[in-house]
Amino acid sequence: MIAGLLAKLAGSAWARTALCYGVIALAILLFLLALRRSGERAGRLAERIESMENTHDVQRRMLEAATRRPRSRSDLAERLRDGQF
DSSP: OHHHHHHHHHHSHHHHHHHHHHHHHHHHHHHHHHHHHHHHHHHHHHHHHHHHHHHHHHHHHHHHHHHTSOSSHHHHHHHHHHTOO
């Protein structure tokens, strides 16, 4: 009975047309969903890169500050006396 209904439905022209439009609509929907997902992924990657750049900038500034630090207690005392600290 079900096979007979499916055969009759598949044999009609309007059903084939509706099926064609349905397949096209489904393909467009899947394309849009994939596009949205890839956009979200690109956004997350951009945010991660920005975070890494900020981290590297902070680390670079810390290393630069470490190169300017006094080497010994006497250097520190000398700087404090000169008012350079």
